[in-house]
Amino acid sequence: MPTYLSPGVYVEEVPGGARPIEGVGTAVAAFVGLASEGPINQATLVTNWTQYTKTFGDFLEGSYLPRAVYGYLNNGGGAAYIVRIGSDSGGAEAPARAELTAGGDAGGGSLEFSALAAGAAGNEVSVEVGDASEPTGPEDLKITVKRGGKVEETFDNLSTKKGKNNVATVVNAQSKLIRLAEKGAALAAVPRGALALAGGGAAAPARINAVDYVGDPAARTGIGALEAVDEVTMLSCPDAVTAFENGWVDMDGLKAIQLAMIGHCELMGDRMAILDTPPSLDAQGIKEWRMNIAGYDSKFATMYWPWIKTLDPATGKNTYMPPSGHLAGIWARNDATRGVHKAPANEVVRGCIDLEIVITRAEHDFLNPVGLNVIRAFPGKGIRVWGARTMSSDPLWRYVNVRRLFNYLEKSILNGTDWVVFEPNDFMLWGRIKRAIASFLVLEYRKGALFGRSASDAFWVKCDDETNPAEAIDAGQVVCEIGIAPVKPAEFVIFRLSQFSGGVSLVSE
16 A cells, blocks of 8 residues: 655556456467478478478478378468477488499399489489590490589490490589489490489488387477477377378377377466378278277367378379368368357368278268268368267267367466466455456356356356365465356257148038
8 A cells, every 4th residue: 555645646547447348369389290491399480382382392292291280271270289209310312313324235224313413403303415525445435414404524435345335433523413324234235215213302200219209398399399388279180190091100109199299278268279090991990990990089189081182292293181270270260250169160271182992871880979070072062071079988078179178177277367366365355356357257148158047047247255165265265266157069060840731620619
């Protein structure tokens, strides 16, 4: 309280009413996987594709991470944290190559040309093998090296025989664009022709194991690096199945990675894991894997199936990939257009060309009850997400939107009531807490997030001397109990039709 020592007029600012609680963000994804460049084991924020490519490089053959992030952004996602795992020493950029083979009487050997500069730059180099200007035998030749169609180097009067004019010896000593290797049997003669070097590209993914994914929270590596990032609400590891496909981890290793994802989300309590399934499974196989091999039971995890076909710019082909990145984008799009309380289902998967397998309604009937969210193709309606269940056996936490709504409410209330700490623990404080939380929940009710004909039916807040007895006050505690009725999705829409006789009866009753 201020001290009044001299006569006069004093102006004081005092807090009026309850302090408002602001809703937290619900659509920030985190991706853990393989990239061609960028910081390793460091959670890095990106908000668009340009930022991603500037930091982590372009699409990478053999990695699902870039395509998953692109699908996330394309489907409505915004901010995302990327954790690149592996090591920079795991793979060098592949150089462009071309091979000239001589068969039959020529000896069956070959000359292999490779670009000195690794990566895509070598794809601009071409080699032309022609006759020597002063030949002494059929083994003499002339090599012209071009870059971008322009002649850069010429090596004349070379021979495939051993000696100072040997083609490999001269080219490797003098060329600044290519390297040459003689393979197989000795070449008596080399066929003439032009070759374009090709295949130069980004580094191949380094070999990794389950430990790289799980990481260490103390060292801020792998999934553990995300414990220090409070904004994350969704977690995806699309390259977990990359490691499984390449044989870097077995089925137990894949389960270890996914269990680490689930454990991380349960520990943090404010995010959900979007899990991917192994590839090439039919409806019976995926149910067997879900129930008897994986067997996960968590209200903080969800799983989508089947894989989706998208364009892979790294190879220029349409290939199948796990759908977790695209689904994270759909969650973000759903939050922006409808709200976190709306189930993220019956939404079109943007960028999806086809599905790995098209299932029937009968097959869907025994996948939905076990917590497998199916992606289905509907004639004239595109490819849509047709499920919104968690992997929990508890009916209270059956739906994704219910779990995410509670994550949102809990974190918003937690962040919005920091001012309570160290305040005098009395009736006035209890009333202020109750008013602040009730005002926030009224706004959520008006958005349609809570179920009830009125706000009093949708929630209740209790913070009084019953929840705060003398023993709790002496322990420095203030306890506030909140009850919430969340809206749940209309998963099964049932219309009951019956037949009746219309018209006017001639018999008076």
